[in-house]
Amino acid sequence: MLRNSLLLWPAALLVGALGLNGCNSAGGNFAKTKSGIEYKVFDKSGKARDIKPETAEADYKKRLGQIIALHVEYRTAKDSVLFQSRKQQMGFPVRVPLQDVARKGGLEEAISLLQAGDSAVFRFNADTLSMKTTGQAAPPNIKKHGNTMTLFVKVAAIEDQATAMANQQKDQQAAMAKMQQHAEKQKPVDEKTIQEYVQKNNLQGQKTASGLYYVVTQPGTGAKPTQGQVVSVNYRGTLLNGKEFDSSAKGNGGKPIEFPIGVGAVIPGWDEGIALLSKGSKATLLIPSGLAYGQRGAGNDIPADAVLRFDVELVDVKAAPAPQPGMGMMPGGGAPAGR
Template sequence: MMKKIALITLLSLTAGICANAQDNSVKTPKGAVVKVVTSNPGDKIKPNDVITFDVVQKTEKDSVLFSSYMLGHPLKIQVQPCQNVGDLMDALPLLAAKDSACIKVPTDSVFKDHEEQRPAFLKKGSWLVFNVKIDKIQSLQQAIDEKNAVGEKMKTEETADRDKYIASHNLIVKTTPSGLKYVITQPSLKPKPLAGDTVLVNYIGRTTGDKVFDSSIQAEAQKAGLNQPGRNYEPLPVVVGTGSVIKGWDEGLLLLNEGSKAKLIIPSNLGYGPEGAGDAIAPYSTLVFDVELVKIKPIKHAMAPKPAAKKTTTATKKHTVAKKKS
């Protein structure tokens, strides 16, 4: 509730500021009107800089169209040549770190040559309003170095977290050269799939914190409180070994026999990597899947060529005969 009140207060303040955006304002070559509200010393934003900033995008009537505050984190972009006044790239070089500004953009310029994309609520002659607060300015190399440092830290934390999960669940795991860890929880003597076969898989996907984020089993999904409207709860068909699923699944399913069950502990480099996947899977997350290989639907595979028979030389034959006679 306090966050909502704070956001409403912020919008109210910036609305008042932008109402007078023409006062002491600068017009950019692309037609944006920029009023610097809070000015700080320091270098201005340059092309190719990477900036971290918060922004609230509104109509002239203060209807919020987008807010990084509502998103929960600031945006980070690299400054590029301006393609359209709506990308703000010709306005940003007027600002320094910690500056805040009100930027008004003419919608007629935004939708020039593609009027069919103009929403009905943005009339001709209207303006879009951007309330911008610059948090940080970095060179491209600084941004890359920072990202790499954060990535290395998260990798280290991931390894520690994975080891803790294995220890706390008393698992005795096997590890493949790629780093996939697995435990066969129900063995089977039936055949294994080959690359290109379709396998039907039941699964429960968890984080190392034991939070279920996905399942093909209705009872498990309901128990975890998952909201999956319209989902058919049935074994998932996967054409295995072809890259149609994350690498950890592709590799892990080929290790299983039809009818077997296993726990796959998949590091992020075999899963969703440094980007993660939505809100459920954070960057650099090890994932745990309880899988059952319900059925294999094999394709017709080419038969492996038989090894060529070795030719026996005449000298060898004579030697063999001689040995037998002796």
């Protein structure tokens, strides 16, 4: 939950209304592949497209090496939305390299049926899909709704690698500008929310220049961590209404989470807040949304623009790992952007 990560294909899509031309509902008759994928595919005019497997496979081979840009939405058997790329990607498409279909019956085969401008609905057995993407059965929070999952897709474009890279850079720059503009507007709102919470709960702490508020509840006796050192932290994360969304006790097998400090491996509020503590310290961090998950939120548990509370304990501080031979540090620690 805390770590930053790029949206990866295909596993990250599994953890999670598109304007789909002609297919904004999963109802109606589905065709079916030999591997068991149920599907409906529509061309750019909204007309249902008949797919012949042999022809589709030959057409797909011509597109190998290209990049498909698409919007996706996952829903449970009861139509609950698990993941929406338009929301998570701020309206920009997910880009996926088109490679040989190594596993039939999963996401790779489904995407291989699509052409530029297509919209589609795919229906999968949840366990089968999960096994092909993660190697494990579908998690209980998905199966409690039924053992099927529906994927809605809109293909924005199919591009060569150079074009895709250029367009992705433009999208990232535009997304960053949007986020910064929104964050500036959200700052005073978060500040008001934090101050009201502090007063209501009689917290006595300090605020940093970034807007992070922290209260040391138990001082430590060790040194403060420095950039690159590996810290071990016990934590419990809640919304300001008290709802818990994550903890090391539940989400990390009861063990402290470990990460290098100050290199973007965690949300900015953690990089800043944990660095303020001495080894052995316990503290409460109130993190404004701009230093957490911002306007995108995180999954179903953390809404957009949420101020977060973390009760943390800095258990240990270790030396930075030695660089591997031939592996130099990238500028800024090589940390990926995004959540």
